[in-house]
Amino acid sequence: MNRIFLCTQEGMTDVERSLRGFTGAGYDKGRPLFVQAAWFAVLSLVFVKWWFPARWRPALLRAFGARIGERVVIRHRVRVHWPWKLVVGDDVWIGEDAWLLNLETITIGSDACVSQGALLCTGSHQRHSRTFEFDNGPITVEPGAWVAAKAVVLRGVTVGRGSVVGAASVAHRNVSPGAVVTTGATA
Template sequence: MRDLSSFTLAGYDKGRGKLVQALWFAVMNLVFTAWWCPPRLRVALLRAFGATVGERVLIRHRVRVLWPWKLTVGDHTWIGEGAWLLNLEPVTLGRHVCVSQEALLCTGSHDHRAADFRYRNAPITVEDGAWIAARATVLAGATVGRHAVVGAGAVLHQDLPELTLHTADGARRPVKEPS
């Protein structure tokens, strides 16, 4: 029987103290997600809070990042409007990656077999040239291979090999490397 009253944060490290967490939430909600915040300022804010962000990265408005200090973004990567990087654990986006509108990358989960519903988190890696399409979801522990595509509305819960398309119906097909 599940006993949620016994849930604790045991084994989970947020990576920064409460003051930095609170400051990030204030900045994220008041400035970072706003439509009027220039993309260059978003990159600067992420870097100021400990993210590793490459050159010529485009981050659109309404993007949410739980913990910037657990985020690495490669050169020439785009993150679309409303994307949510729920990174309780590290999220690594390679070079020339596209994370489209309202995509969710979620490194957090729970052990449904444990009565205390303890965390069962794992990092996410999206390799160079991959595309996470609109409203796609990538779950904890998954690696999206080089030039792979997680199709619109698809849910990915395991590794996706390079040059593979994963569709919303769970089908997988080869894709050609971009020319």
Template sequence: MAQTVVARSLRGFTGAGYDKGRPLLVQAAWFAALHLLFVKWWFPARWRPVLLRAFGARVGERVLIRHGVRVHWPWKLEIGDDVWIGEGAWILNLEPVTIGSDCCVSQGALLCTGSHRRRSVTFEFDNGPIRLEPGSWVAARAVVLRGVTVGRGGVVGAGAVAHRDLAAGAVLTAKGVSA
């Protein structure tokens, strides 16, 4: 079966329907705070949740966020209690990301709510929220893509890519889902 080839014209990209959620000045202030303070090894871990809250994130108690963590838009982030986010994790939340209580997002993990319509000539957005249910774990260098819910106690193993919902208690490895 022959595949249809889409001739891209990125010049025509509009970003239609995407709302950043805050004015440009707030976006700029966040990027300054992110790059000058939040990601730095010397910035105290106990202040990272405070800084996120100052920019509109809903962050629970006893949340540990290590250095090198990047959050695209704090106002589109909700984190429960007793959550750990490891060094170098990236929360690319063009849409809302919800991290339930007792979750772990390990070193170098990526939560990416953004994508593009592959059949769109102008490559328009095809974004979707991400939800990590309580007790779930996104292991080192794992990726959770847009629109995915990781069920309660589910595990996205090291290096795995979750491109569809993961049932409660399920384990996704780089080789597939196991019970």
């Protein structure tokens, strides 16, 4: 058991962390174990490979339950945790090494771009929970938005229409339509 000291507005809080007691209560993976295993096999052996044609990736995601629009470009080394929790509009680009860690639904609107190395992470944990239970939330990237290279969008965030999460920035709260987030600040 580890003692964790958290700084809060009220001061220091002592939390006894016991990860052994983690239950994952309330989290639904959305498909049976055999489908999860099949997806991870396809993801690792085919989907992420440079030789697998980009034009076939949307069809493969659809076969596993994703809702993917037309003319979607998904480059190699893109990782999608659960295809059945992915909704993508038309004319979307997803760059090399992007990671869609969608424990909950990720929705990417039409004409949006998720650039190289970006991370969209719907998962988190309750920091005050002794057993570190999940605190997940969906992500929405609205039409025309751009999540630039190495940017991170955290759980529960909506990236507004036509906005930009700049390279290596972190969107930890909603981004207003047309706004630009750079190095953690909104401009």
